[in-house]
Amino acid sequence: MLKVHLTRHAVERLFERFPKHKRFKPRIIANIVESVIRDGKVVEDGNEIKISTSNYTLCCNLSNDKLVVKTIMRTKEMGKSYRRKLTYGKKSEWKVIMVENMEKIERWCDQLKRLREVCSICGLTREQVEITWCKIHGFNVCFLCCPSVGGYSSVCKGCNFDVVHVGIDTKLEETIYY
Structure with missing residues (x-):
């Protein structure tokens, strides 16, 4: 089982890229991250790991059997050189994934929802x-x-x-x- 920890920065970047007509909830965020990790291609560059699907790219670090998601980007915003590397990326082997800090993500979501009202x-x-x-x-x-x-x-x-x-x-x- 892979334990995943999302940073506040990653949640904020997903909020910026998230469709405005959809609800921004912690469970939806966890589902997006889990599906990207489960179905995506992995490109390793030293200590840094990038996991990509057609929509999102997760920039992560793996330490002590815990994947720390630092930021989330759109794959189409990535450069051509990265997309060329992605063709040689290997399919993700992680199938059982658990997002650890759901309480913090819920609190961050509430704070970010208030930004839509200002x-x-x-x-x-x-x-x-x-x-x-x-x-x-x-x-x-x-x-x-x-x-x-x-x-x-x-x-x-x-x-x-x-x-x-x-x-x-x-x-x-x-x-x-x-």
């Missing part, structure tokens, strides 16, 4: 103003900071804060006479 520019919370995910930069932004980061461009079509590309009804309900 504007990355000004720090206002969802209780104070409306916040949405910025399609241009890839972080949360409030409607006050949206124009300062390039809001209202053609990329913003369909955004909650986009007032330029929304079909605004220009008909006046009442005529005002002066």
